[in-house]
Amino acid sequence: MRKLAEKILSMDRRAIYLLMASAALLPFLTGPLGLPSRVSPEVKAVYDRIESLPEGSPFLISMDFDPASKPELYPMAEALVRHAFRKNLRVIGMNLWVTGSGMAEKILSDVAEEYGKKYGRDYVYLGWAPGATNVILGLGQDIYKTYPRDYYGNETSGMPVLEGVRTLKDIPFMVDLAAGDPGIETWVVYGKAKSMAGGCTAVIAPGMYAFLNSGQLVGLIGGMRGAAEYEALLKEMGKATVGMDIQSTTHVLILGLILLSNFAFFATRRRR
Amino acid sequence: MFLRQYVPMAIAFVMGVVFAVQYYVPHPASEELLTTVNDWLIVVSGFSMVLGLASLMGSHWAKVRRGVPGWGYSLVVFLGILGTLAVGIASKGKMFAGEGLTLTALGWVYDNMLVPLQGTVFSLLAFFMASATFRTFRARNLEAGLLLTAAFLVMLGHVPLGEYIWDKVLGFLPPKADQVMGWIMNVPNMAAKRGILLGVGLGMIATSLKIIFGIERAYMGEGE
Numbered sequence: 321m322r323k324l325a326e327k328i329l330s331m332d333r334r335a336i337y338l339l340m341a342s343a344a345l346l347p348f349l350t351g352p353l354g355l356p357s358r359v360s361p362e363v364k365a366v367y368d369r370i371e372s373l374p375e376g377s378p379f380l381i382s383m384d385f386d387p388a389s390k391p392e393l394y395p396m397a398e399a400l401v402r403h404a405f406r407k408n409l410r411v412i413g414m415n416l417w418v419t420g421s422g423m424a425e426k427i428l429s430d431v432a433e434e435y436g437k438k439y440g441r442d443y444v445y446l447g448w449a450p451g452a453t454n455v456i457l458g459l460g461q462d463i464y465k466t467y468p469r470d471y472y473g474n475e476t477s478g479m480p481v482l483e484g485v486r487t488l489k490d491i492p493f494m495v496d497l498a499a500g501d502p503g504i505e506t507w508v509v510y511g512k513a514k515s516m517a518g519g520c521t522a523v524i525a526p527g528m529y530a531f532l533n534s535g536q537l538v539g540l541i542g543g544m545r546g547a548a549e550y551e552a553l554l555k556e557m558g559k560a561t562v563g564m565d566i567q568s569t570t571h572v573l574i575l576g577l578i579l580l581s582n583f584a585f586f587a588t589r590r591r592r
Numbered sequence: 593m594f595l596r597q598y599v600p601m602a603i604a605f606v607m608g609v610v611f612a613v614q615y616y617v618p619h620p621a622s623e624e625l626l627t628t629v630n631d632w633l634i635v636v637s638g639f640s641m642v643l644g645l646a647s648l649m650g651s652h653w654a655k656v657r658r659g660v661p662g663w664g665y666s667l668v669v670f671l672g673i674l675g676t677l678a679v680g681i682a683s684k685g686k687m688f689a690g691e692g693l694t695l696t697a698l699g700w701v702y703d704n705m706l707v708p709l710q711g712t713v714f715s716l717l718a719f720f721m722a723s724a725t726f727r728t729f730r731a732r733n734l735e736a737g738l739l740l741t742a743a744f745l746v747m748l749g750h751v752p753l754g755e756y757i758w759d760k761v762l763g764f765l766p767p768k769a770d771q772v773m774g775w776i777m778n779v780p781n782m783a784a785k786r787g788i789l790l791g792v793g794l795g796m797i798a799t800s801l802k803i804i805f806g807i808e809r810a811y812m813g814e815g816e
Contacts, residue, residue, distance in 0.1 A: 333723045340722045355752035358770045387710035419710070422702045451637030454630050461627040466634070522750070529782040530789055545750055568753030570718060575747055575754070577726040578740070585730045 325587035328580060336577065343573040347565035356552065357564060362532060363549040365539030366517040369493055370403050378484070379409040380491045382507065383424035384416040384452075385499035389521050390423065393497050395560035396519045396547035397427045400495055403554055405435040410481045411443040412491070414467070416455060416502045421448040425471055440474070444481045447471030452502035456510040460488045488513045495519060497541075504528055508536045519546065601806045608804035649673065676701055742776055749773025 347353060373379065381400060385393045404411045411432075415424040428445050437443055446467040449455045458466030463485060464477045476482060484490060488511055496507045497519040504518040508531050515538050518528055522543025531537045541550055544567055547560030611629075614622050652666035676698070683697030695703065731737035748754035749769035758769035767775075802808035 331726070336723045336726055337719045340719050344718070353753065355756050357752050358755065358768070360770065360774060387707040388714035390707065390711055419706065422699060423707070449634060450641060451634045454633040454637060457626070458630045458634065461623065461630065465627060465631060526777055526781045527785050529777050530786045533778065533782055543750075564752055568751040570722075571747050571751045572753050572757070574722050574725055575744060577722060578729050578744060581726050582730055582740070585732075 322588060325584040328584040329588065339573060339577075340570060343569040344566050346569045352562070353565045353568060355565075355568065357545060357548050357561075359549045359552060360546070362540040362542070363546050364553065366400075366495065366519075366541055367403070367539075367550065367553045369515065369517060369538050370400075370407060370409070373407060373409060373493055375408045377409050377493070378412055378482075378491045379404045380412045380414070380488075380494035380513070382414050382416060382494065382496045383420060383427065384503045385423075385497060385521075386417050386419040387423060389499035391559075391563055392521050392544045392547065393499060393519065394423065394427065395544070395558050395563070396541055396550065397424070397497050398431055399547060399550040399554055399556070399558060399560070400497075400519070401427060401431040402435075402556065403550075405431060405437055405442070406554075408442075411437075412446065412481065412485070413443065414446040415448050416452040416506075417499070418448050418450075421471070441480045444476070444479055445471045446476070452506055453510055456502075456507060460510070460512040462486060463488075493517070493538075498524070500524060504531065504537070517541070597809075597812065600812050601809070604803055604811075605806065608800065612804075645673075742780070745769075746773050746776055 370379070381397065381404070383393070383397050401411060401413075411428065413424055413428045415421050425445050425447070428443060429439075432439065432443055447470060449467065455466055463482065467476050470476055470479075488494070492514050493516070494507075494511075494513045495517045496504050498504045499521050503524070504520060505527075507513070507516060507518075516536070517539040518531070518537050519541035520528060520543070522545065525540065525542030525546075528537065528540055528542070532540050541547060544560050544563050547558075548564045551558045551561050607629075611626070614626055648669070652669045655666040656663050656670075679701055680698045685696055685698070688695050688697070688700065729740055729743070731740050748758060749772055755769045762769075799808060803811065
C-alpha cells in the first residue's frame with residue numbers, strides 16, 4: 321500500500337499531461353454531455369438589465385481582452401451583442417487591449433451580419449486608443465474628442481448610432497468584458513457610466529465580487545461557465561455551451577487528481 | 593540637477609495638487625482643463641508605445657549580440673516585429689483579392705498567427721496547472737486543508753458535470769453545488785478581496801502623496 325502511494329506521489333508529469341489531453345478530447349469522442357448549467361443570479365442580473373432597456377437605447381460594450389482569453393470571452397461577447405441586437409439596442413463597441421482590436425471587430429461585424437444590422441446606424445466600432453485610463457476619463461468628458469474617428473477611419477460625429485450620446489452619462493448601460501488590467505476595475509474607478517456590468521475570465525472573477533456586492537456592478541458573467549449560462553438564457557447553444565463539456569471533464573480530472581494525491585499523501589504519512 | 597530633479601518634482605507637485613482639487617470643482621473651466629490634459633495624456637501614451645517597442649528591441653538586440661543562452665528566441669522577436677511591419681507596409685491596407693476573403697494582409701497575420709499562437713500558449717497552462725495541482729495541493733495543515741476544501745467545492749460547483757456528481761452523491765443535502773460555490777465566492781472570498789482592495793486603495797493614496805511632495809522619486813530614476 322505504501323509503495324503504491326509513493327508511486328502515485330512520484331507520478332511522471334507526462335502521465336498527467338496525457339490524462340489531461342485525454343480528458344479534453346473525451347467530449348469529442350462521446351458527443352455532447354448535455355448537462356445544463358444552472359443560471360446564477362449574477363448572470364441573470366445582466367440579462368435582466370439588457371431586457372429592461374427600451375428599444376433604441378445606446379449600449380456600450382468594451383471588449384478588453386486578447387486572443388489568449390478567446391475561449392472564455394469571445395462567446396460571452398457574442399452572446400451579449402446578440403442579445404443587444406435582438407432588443408434593437410444601438411451597440412457601441414470599443415476595446416482597450418490593442419491585441420484584441422481585430423477580434424472585437426470580428427465579433428461585432430459577424431453578429432451584425434447575422435441580424436442584418438447596418439454599420440453607423442445600428443452599431444459602431446470605435447476601436448482601440450492608447451492610454452486606457454485616459455480613454456475612459458475622456459469618454460466621461462466627450463466621446464467625440466476621445467474617438468474623433470472610428471476603427472475604420474469614419475468621422476464619429478454625426479453618426480446616427482451615436483445620436484444623443486456625448487459622454488458616458490448618456491449611456492444607460494454598459495458591459496466591460498475583461499481578461500485583466502485594464503478592465504472592470506479600471507472602468508469602475510474611472511468610468512462614469514449610469515450602470516455597468518462585468519464579464520471576465522474565471523481566474524479574475526473572484527476579485528470582482530466586491531464590486532458586485534457594493535452595487536458598482538449590476539451583474540457579473542464569470543468565465544466560460546457564465547457565458548454558457550448567458551447562452552442558456554438566450555436559448556441559443558453557442559461555443560460556451562459546447563466548451564463547458566471540455567471544462568467539465570478536465571475539472572473533474574483535476575478534482576480526481578487532488579483526491580488521489582491527498583489519499584496517497586496521508587497513506588505515506590501515517591506509515592511514517 | 594535643476595532640470596533633472598527640481599523641474600520634474602515641481603511639475604509633479606503642481607499637477608498633483610491641481611488635479612486633486614479639480615475633482616471637487618464642478619465648474620466648466622475645471623472640466624475643460626481635465627479634458628485638455630486628458631487629450632495630452634492620450635497622445636503621450638501613444639508615444640510611450642514607441643518607447644516600449646524601442647526598449648523591447650534594444651534588450652533583445654543586446655541578447656543576440658552577446659549570444660546569451662536562448663538568444664535564438666530574441667531573434668524570433670525581431671522576425672515577428674519586422675515581418676509584421678513588412679506585411680503591413682507591403683499590403684498598403686488593401687483587402688485580399690479572391691472569393692470569400694475580406695481581410696487585409698495584416699488581418700490575415702492577426703487571425704492566422706497571433707490568435708492561434710496566443711491561444712496555444714495560454715492553453716498549455718491547463719497542463720501545467722493540472723501537474724502543479726497534483727504536486728502541491730495537499731492538506732498538510734489546517735490552513736492548507738481549508739484552502740483545499742474551498743477550491744474543491746468551487747471547482748465542483750463551477751462545471752455541470754460537478755453539479756451532476758454533487759446531485760448524485762450529496763443530493764440529500766439542501767444546498768446545491770452552485771449554491772455552495774456562490775456562498776464561498778460571495779462571503780469569505782469577498783471579505784478577503786475587500787480587505788485587499790482597501791489596503792491597495794490606502795497604499796495608492798499614500799504613494800500619490802509621497803510623489804506629490806517629492807518623497808518618492810523612483811519615477812525620476814533615483815535609486816537605480
